[in-house]
Amino acid sequence: MTRVAVCAHHERPEVVELIEGLMKWLADNGHEGWVIDDDGDELGLAHLAADRPLADADLVISLGGDGTMLRAVGALEGAAVPLLGVNLGQLGYLTEVEPADLNDAVARFVAGSEAGGWHLDERLMLHIDVLRGGERRGTWRALNEVVVERSAAGHTVRLIARIDGEPFTSYAADGLIVSTPTGSTAYSLSARGPIVSPRHRALLLTPVSPHMLFDRTLVLDPSEVVDIEVAGHRRAEVCVDGRVVITADAGDVVSCRPAEATARFVRFGPYRYHQILKSKFGLADR
Secondary structure (H helix, E strand, O other): OOEEEEEEOOOOOOHHHHHHHHHHHHHHOOOEEEEEHHHHHHHOOHHHEEOOOHHHOOEEEEEEOHHHHHHHHHHHOOOOOOEEEEEOOOOOOOOOEOHHHHHHHHHHHHOOHHHHOOEEEEEEEEEEEEEEOOEEEEEEEEOOEEEEEEOOOOOOEEEEEEEOOEEEEEEEEOEEEEEOOHHHHOHHHHOOOOOOOOOOOOEEEEEEOOOOOOOOOEEEOOOOOEEEEEEOOOOEEEEEOOEEEEEEOOOOEEEEEEEEEEEEEEEOOOOOHHHHHHHHOOOOOO
């Protein structure tokens, strides 16, 4: 028996029908399925929901776009459970199959990697600690990025970046992004950071609207630890994969390094990252 958990977008009209069809297929074929508790309440599917950790599942299905995928990765809390993304957005970088192929994709997963023709695409994640006086205020993981950014509109924030404990420079900017290669096509790209193949293991340090001559991204080895200290008198918000998790005061340090856990995505063929990128930006062959 395969256990399947579903994390779903709350505002896509086709989601309810997809979930009900999947749950019937699972039950008819001797498998177990449930919707995560919060999603069940939001979608009117409380009868299909369960308050249990996603670590109990053999497969987690994300119904939505990349935002829903990020939420599912966060809800896994580092558990080594494969994640299958079903694209209900415009063009997902992370999703794998279209809604019409959902049940077939689950059947292929259940059949096993050799018979079903699938493999796991493992992605580096960030481990983030927020420290005050050496004491940990909180710990998070990110698939895309952590952003330390200004709290007040119309003002920059002063941030000191250290690499492996050694000062690099002080930034006067709207913020600093530490991203993974997967996150290089997210906020870092909007801040003119480089596009990095997700096959790489690296950390990217990208300033957001810096008020200084140096405005380049640093591409760092994953063994290097990046510490960002909030300097001056202005506070900063710490955002993990698009979600504000804590407010940092002067002297607080946001410490970033690769997480021990990885995100594990189910793929049914070669992952054509460059073709997705090409389609996203409407690039011609020549």
